[in-house]
Every structure is written in C-alpha cells, then in structure tokens.
Amino acid sequence: MSDVTVPRGGRIRAGTIPGDLVVERGATVDAEGPAGVNVSGNAEFRGNAVVNGPFQCARLALRDGSVRVSGNLAVGGDIEGRKSKLDVAGNLVARHVDVDRELTVRGTARGSAFEVGGFFHGGSGVEADSVQVGATFDALGKTRVGRVSVGGRANLDACELGELDVGGGALLSEGVVGGLINLGGGGKGGSLRAGGRLRVGGDLEFEEIAVGGTVDLAGNASGDRLEVGGSVRVQGFLRLQDQIRAGGSVSVSAELAARSVEIGGSLEARRAELREKAEVGGRVITEAGLRASSIELGRHAIARGALIADRVEIGGRSNAEGIFAGIAIVGSHCRVGRIVADEVEVGSGSEVGQVQYVRTLKLGRKVSMAQPAVKVERRPAPPP
Amino acid sequence: MFADIDPPRQGATGGRRSPIDIFASILEVTKRYGGEGRVTRISYGAGMPVDRVRTCLRRLSDLGLARATRGEEGTTYAITARGQEFLDTYWRMRSFVGLLDPSSERRGRTREGPPPDPR
DSSP: OOOEEEOTTOEEEESEESSOEEEETTEEEEESSTTOEEESSEEEEESSEEEESOEEESEEEEESSEEEESSOEEESSOEEEETOEEEESSOEEOSEEEESSEEEESSOEEOSEEEESSEEEESSOEEEEEEEESSEEEEEEEEEEEEEEESSEEEEEEEEEEEEEESSEEEEEEEEESSOEEESSEEEEEEEEESSOEEESSEEEOSEEEESSOEEESSOEEESEEEESSOEEESSOEEESSEEEESSOEEEEEEEEESEEEESSOEEEEEEEESSEEEESSOEEESSOEEOSEEEEOTTOEEEEEEEEEEEEEOTTOEEEEEEEEEEEEOTTOEEEEEEEEEEEEOTTOEEEEEEEEEEEEEOTTOEESSOOEEOSSOOOOOO | OOOOOOTTTSOTTSSSOOHHHHHHHHHHHHHHTTTOEEHHHHHHHHTSOHHHHHHHHHHHHHTTSEEEEEETTEEEEEEOHHHHHHHHHHHHHHHHHHHHOHHHHHHHHHTOSSOOOOO
16 A cells, blocks of 8 residues: 655645545646546545546545545545535535535435535435535535535525424425424425424415425415414414315414315414405314405304305304304204305205395295394495 | 515514514524534524624523533523513514514515525
8 A cells, every 4th residue: 555645735646546545725636538547545625726627535634625526526435624625527426524614515315314504505416315504505406315414505407305303494496395494593495395393483375285284374474375284373364365164173373374274173363364265174263354256164163253155054063153144054953143145045954143135135944033134235345 | 465584684673683583582592502502603693703602601501591512512592481481472472573573564565586506
C-alpha cells in the first residue's frame, strides 16, 4: 500500500491509488481516464479542493473547506464533513453521509442516512432510510426516504416518504407519506397522500390531500379537495374548491366553504357554506348556519344552528333547531324547532315548534305542533 | 392568507427576524437533533454565527425552553416540553399575524414561486 499526499495548492493526475489519499487545501485532483480516481483506502480533504472526474474511495473525510467533485462520487463507507461543503456534479453513493454546512448532489443521492447541518440540495432524486437537515432540504426528482426531518424548510418535488417532520414550512409538489406529516410552520402542497396523520402548525395550501388517519391544522387551510379517513380539525378557516369527504368528524373554528361535504360523523363550524350538497351522518353544529343547495342528515342526527338549502331532508328520530328550505322533508319521530319552507313534509310522531309554508304541508300521523301551521305568501328570510 | 413559511430566514411579517423568530428557528433546529444538537450544527441550521447561537441557547436554557447537557464531546442541546409548547404557540400566532396583517400576506405572496436554484 502506498499513500499519496497532494500538497497545499498542488495538482495531481491519478487513476488508481492503492492506499490512502490526503489532499491539502487548494489542491486539485484530475482523473486520468473516464473511470476516474479510485482510492482503495480512505480519502481526506483538508480544506477547499477540486476533483475533476469521478471519484471512489473507502471512506471520505472533509475538513474546513469546500470540495467539488465534477463526476460521480462513490464511497464504500461513510462521508464525514466537518465545517465543510460537498458539491457533487454527478451521482453520490455512500453509507452514512454527515456534512456540517452544505451538501449539493446534482445527480441522484443514495445512502442509508444523510445528516446535513445547513442545506441539502438534491438535483435528481434522493434515496435513503433517513434524511436530517438543519436548515433547508430541496430535492428535485423523486425523493424516496424513510424519515425526513428538517429544522427549516423542505421543498420536495415528488416524494415517497415514511414520515415527514418539518419545523418551518414545506412546499410539496406531489407526495405519498406512509405515516405522519408534521409541518410546524405550515405548508404548500400539490397532491399529498398520507397513511397516518397530517399535523400542520401554521397555514396550509394544497390541491388535494388524502389522509388515512386524522388531519389537525392549527391555522387556515385552502385547497381543492380533502379526503380523510378519520377526523379533521381546523383552527382557522377551511376553503375548498371541491369537496370534503371524511369518515369521522369535521371541526372548523372559523368558516367552512366548499362545493360539497360528505361526512360520516359530525360537522362543526362557525358557518358552513356549500355550493352543492351536504351529507352528514351525525351532528351539525353551527353558529351562523349551514347553507347548501341540498342538505341530507342521517337518522338520529342533531342540528344546532339553522339548516338553509333548496332541499333539506333529515332522517328519523333527528333533532333540529331550524329548517329554511324550498322543500323540507322531516323523518318520523323527529323534533324540530322551526320549519320555514315552500313545501313541508313531516313524518309521523314528530314534534314541531312552528311551521310556515308557502305551497303544501303534508303531516304524518300523530304529528304535534306547538303552534298551528301558517300558510304564507312568501317564505320569511333565513337568519343572516 | 399564506404568510411566509420560512422561519429561519424571515420574520413573521416578512421583514427581519425578531428575537422571537430567532428563538423559534433555533428551537426548531435543536429539535431535529433529538438531544444531540451541538452548537455548530445548530448554527448552520439556524443560519447564525456560533457565538450568537450559543448566547441564545444559554437564554433558552435559562428560560426552560431548551436543556443543555455537558458530555465528553462538549455541550449538546435538546428542546424541552415547554420549548415545544412555545413553538406550537409561535406557529399559531404567526398564522394569526398572516391573517390580520394584509401587508405581510402580500409580501408572502411575492416570495412565492419555485425555490431558488442552489447551483
């Protein structure tokens, strides 16, 4: 074995080095041929250096400098960069990569783990078990990583992740995350799919989100479509172009606006405005009412706040505060405070406080009313 | 609506970072190291000089938001439960700031677009 040392500011041309390589500050290593420089032992760069061509070694150490490799970089073991930057023009393959300041890989980066103190730029794909970045993680191409943890911000093009935990914000073009997505500061996304839970500390903008578990948003959210297996909790407003489908409950502290909702559990919002249909299996609780083109509540539903629509239909044994509709259909054994509609149909055994109708009133057997029904010329306006 | 989402580099209203923004970004970075965060690593993540980060971490430790552990290889820092509580509140508050301050919203919007090319 013969080790090679490139002195400070020196330059060598090398093919195979059958030992270790030490490169001092300001040196340049040129590859002899297209196969590049192949160091059978370890390589250490002590300061800024340039490698022209592909580079291979058993283990790579960088100290106090910026190292640029103009070809592929293949390291059998680990890369350790103290107070260093590493810039690879081609692909990078290593076991464990630990760089203090900045790692740039213009090709594909593959390894078991990447730990970068500052910035990690991936040019055309990152594959790893874990990526941990202090400041910013930018990745173009496909990112396939088990766990991504970023202190600052993550900008990911297309990703398949096990878990995503970002302290600041995230910009995700398209992604599938098996487990948890945790965005401390907020996020912007295209199409996101998460098997587990989505938790966002700030605001969120997205196109389409599909989450198997629960969605918990501390800020405001706007987007196109939201599909959630479990429950949704938004502490600001939720504005969607298309629909919300949720297996569990949906709770929005401010206003909810969407084309339609299909909710298995309960819906709570200060105010809910839907351009088309609202289908809710459980309770509907609003301060300023639920407005839609049509509202359909299941059996045993409870509605606090007005239900305002062209057509409102509530299942049997339900309890509603007020219905303002073109057509109001109330199932049997329901309790309704007030019904104001053009056409009213009340199922048998129901109790109604007050009915005002314009055209028709159909009552089932044993319907009790606190006040006699009143036929009016025009429907009184619903609450604002 | 969408205030900027880049805490380590910008303040809640899009200008310079306030001390609160700085403490939040230091805590977010510290959190990523799971109790093994060294001051140099945290300084790269937070984008601040080591001496300033050290001062901030000392203050965060005094306030019970971070915890310092002295070991053979130097001092490492971890976020505490109270620090996590601070971060949750900080991000919620930023969301309100973005909602109430239209100028910050406009500034946030102008910063949108593709991330800068690192090359």
